[in-house]
Amino acid sequence: MDEQAFTARVTGDDRVEPRDEMPDGYRRTLVRQIAQHAHSEIIGMQPEGNWITRAPSLRRKAILVAKVQDEAGHGLYLYSAAETLGADRDELLDLLHTGRQKYSTIFNYPATSWADVAAIGWLVDGAAIVNQVPLTRCSYGPYARAMVRICKEESFHQRQGFEAMAVLAAGSPAQRRMAQEALDRWWWPALMMFGPSDVDSPNSAQSMAWGIKRFSNDELRQRFVDATVPQAEFLGLVVPDPDLRRDEETGHYRTGQIDWSEFATVMRGDGPCNRERLARRVAAHDDGGWVREAAAAYAAKHAAARAVAA
Amino acid sequence: MTTTTEVDLDVATYCLRLGDDALVLAQRLCEWAARSPQLEEDVALLNLALDLLGQARSLLTLAGVREGRGRDEDALAFLRDEPDVVNLQLVELENGDFGRTMARQLLVAAYAVPLWQALCASTDADLAAIAGKAVKEVAYHLDHARSWVVRLGDGTEESHRRVQAGFDEVWPYGFELFEVDPLLERLIARGVAADPAALQQVWRATVEEVLAEATLVVPETGWRPTGGRSGAHTEAFGYLLAELQHLHRSHPGVSW
Ligand SMILES: [Fe+2]
Ligand SMILES: [Fe+2]
Numbered sequence: 001m002d003e004q005a006f007t008a009r010v011t012g013d014d015r016v017e018p019r020d021e022m023p024d025g026y027r028r029t030l031v032r033q034i035a036q037h038a039h040s041e042i043i044g045m046q047p048e049g050n051w052i053t054r055a056p057s058l059r060r061k062a063i064l065v066a067k068v069q070d071e072a073g074h075g076l077y078l079y080s081a082a083e084t085l086g087a088d089r090d091e092l093l094d095l096l097h098t099g100r101q102k103y104s105t106i107f108n109y110p111a112t113s114w115a116d117v118a119a120i121g122w123l124v125d126g127a128a129i130v131n132q133v134p135l136t137r138c139s140y141g142p143y144a145r146a147m148v149r150i151c152k153e154e155s156f157h158q159r160q161g162f163e164a165m166a167v168l169a170a171g172s173p174a175q176r177r178m179a180q181e182a183l184d185r186w187w188w189p190a191l192m193m194f195g196p197s198d199v200d201s202p203n204s205a206q207s208m209a210w211g212i213k214r215f216s217n218d219e220l221r222q223r224f225v226d227a228t229v230p231q232a233e234f235l236g237l238v239v240p241d242p243d244l245r246r247d248e249e250t251g252h253y254r255t256g257q258i259d260w261s262e263f264a265t266v267m268r269g270d271g272p273c274n275r276e277r278l279a280r281r282v283a284a285h286d287d288g289g290w291v292r293e294a295a296a297a298y299a300a301k302h303a304a305a306r307a308v309a310a
Numbered sequence: 311m312t313t314t315t316e317v318d319l320d321v322a323t324y325c326l327r328l329g330d331d332a333l334v335l336a337q338r339l340c341e342w343a344a345r346s347p348q349l350e351e352d353v354a355l356l357n358l359a360l361d362l363l364g365q366a367r368s369l370l371t372l373a374g375v376r377e378g379r380g381r382d383e384d385a386l387a388f389l390r391d392e393p394d395v396v397n398l399q400l401v402e403l404e405n406g407d408f409g410r411t412m413a414r415q416l417l418v419a420a421y422a423v424p425l426w427q428a429l430c431a432s433t434d435a436d437l438a439a440i441a442g443k444a445v446k447e448v449a450y451h452l453d454h455a456r457s458w459v460v461r462l463g464d465g466t467e468e469s470h471r472r473v474q475a476g477f478d479e480v481w482p483y484g485f486e487l488f489e490v491d492p493l494l495e496r497l498i499a500r501g502v503a504a505d506p507a508a509l510q511q512v513w514r515a516t517v518e519e520v521l522a523e524a525t526l527v528v529p530e531t532g533w534r535p536t537g538g539r540s541g542a543h544t545e546a547f548g549y550l551l552a553e554l555q556h557l558h559r560s561h562p563g564v565s566w
Contacts, residue, residue: 042344042349042352045343045344045352046344049343049344052340052343053337053340053341053553053554054553054554054556054557055557056388056557056558056561056566057384057388057558057566058333058363058366058367058370058383058384058387059367059566060566061340061363062360062363062364062367065340065343065356065359065360065363066356066360068343068344068356069352069353069356069357069360072349072352072353072356073353075349076349076350076353079349114557114566164566167565167566171564171565172561172564174561175561175564280344280345281344283345284344284345284346284347287345287347287407287408288346288347288348288351288408289347290466290468290469290472291347291348291351291408291409291462291469292347292348293465293466293468293469294461294462294465294466294468294469295461295465297465297466297469298460298461298464298465299461301464
């Protein structure tokens with residue numbers, strides 16, 4: 001495998017397809033990234049999924065059911081994309097269940113009020129879009145194509161979240177309070193979704209060279225901040241950052257210092273919900289073992305019967 | 311201002327019954343979110359819930375219109391107390407394991423298919439329109455339940471035992487599907503409602519066929535719990551209703 005030729009190829013917008021030759025490092029990096037993305041989608045069902053049965057109107061309930069269903073679908077496409085690289089969904093799930101692969105730290109925060117559902121749509125899906133739109137041009141074809149479909153749905157989720165937040169922000173004093181408190185809880189964790197500053201992000205340079213990553217973490221974070229601060233102002237909510245200001249020269253918003261020690265704590269497994277999220281995922285998987293075994297046994301029995309008949 | 315007739319009130323009650331069935335079953339299915347045996351099932355179960363929720367919204371809205379007291383879908387879903395909610399007890403039973411959930415799905419879907427088919431020909435045009443959409447949805451619900459019941463029944467020893475236990479537990483609640491009361495008799499006579507006697511034959515044939523293919527036995531029981539249509543519920547229902555309604559009720563009169 002000529003690595004230089006490969007790098008030259010992915011630099012000129014050529015797409016890599018499953019049967020193409022690729023460097024082992026490229027394959028490994030992609031499998032890990034796609035798997036962790038898939039894990040984030042399915043763990044991400046939990047904080048919002050917890051509110052489906054309590055949604056305050058039937059319309060909001062239907063919107064939320066559809067959203068959580070979309071996230072399960074995103075998980076499915078992404079595990080399939082990883083499988084085109086030779087990975088196996090069950091093995092990837094095992095890596096998640098045993099803590100050897102991660103998912104986005106954002107889902108280790110609790111969603112304790114209805115406004116958190118709105119804030120997750122607005123901020124978390126919003127940040128996911130900023131992160132993921134460049135991935136629609138990723139050098140690996142199946143991942144790029146999965147991202148096109150996923151990004152369409154995420155932007156729908158973002159708009160619904162913002163709209164739900166707007167209703168709360170314009171609602172009763174209790175609803176406004178709920179909305180502000182949700183912004184207070186989710187703002188900083190949402191900024192952390194873009195990962196550490198590029199100087200502290202060891203894999204960034206190689207991923208850039210391989211066309212897996214197109215923009216730096218800081219560039220993407222800036223894009224999110226610039227898009228989101230005016231939205232918060234429009235809603236009449238206060239971004240919980242006393243140092244936030246608009247740089248008149250560049251037009252960019254400058255935020256205060258992100259508390260990266262909090263990020264490290266959550267990453268290490270000591271966020272408010274790390275244990276709960278993983279335990280729930282593992283329990284669902286274990287409780288469903290007999291169902292998956294039954295489906296496999298049935299399929300095997302009937303495949304054998306068909307073979308005899310033929 | 312149109313005046314509300316006796317027939318309107320009967321239709322309103324009929325829609326409430328069917329709407330409550332759909333809403334309560336949707337609520338139960340939603341409890342499976344991020345808890346199902348595999349990712350495909352998270353998608354499928356939420357899909358069923360979404361269909362049922364859509365049916366519930368149409369039916370409760372129509373009930374509110376016919377009743378003529380200005381109650382919309384949310385007023386009916388969130389502001390009625392337990393004795394005024396008139397779903398079948400079958401749909402409110404706790405999910406249990408996946409086998410029991412699928413056993414219940416089969417009993418409900420095998421009834422929903424002929425029910426909505428019949429209601430497509432209802433003399434009430436609004437109800438017939440709801441039926442036109444629902445009939446396509448429940449055909450998938452029946453396929454889904456059938457395929458799982460067959461795989462679980464004819465899968466492993468454990469799955470066979472579990473799904474049979476699920477049927478044994480939910481079966482007695484199936485009798486209520488086919489009860490007739492004076493209100494239903496009046497609506498059947500007018501061609502508005504479906505006749506349970508006709509539904510029961512189709513239901514029985516479907517369920518027996520699926521159970522046979524699944525190598526399961528039809529449970530035998532003389533016990534016939536009843537009362538859902540007049541607001542009698544199991545103990546589990548209070549918890550379901552509390553979860554469904556508490557947030558809406560905590561903020562009276564606001565928009566969401
Ligand atoms: Fe997603
Ligand atoms: Fe999303």
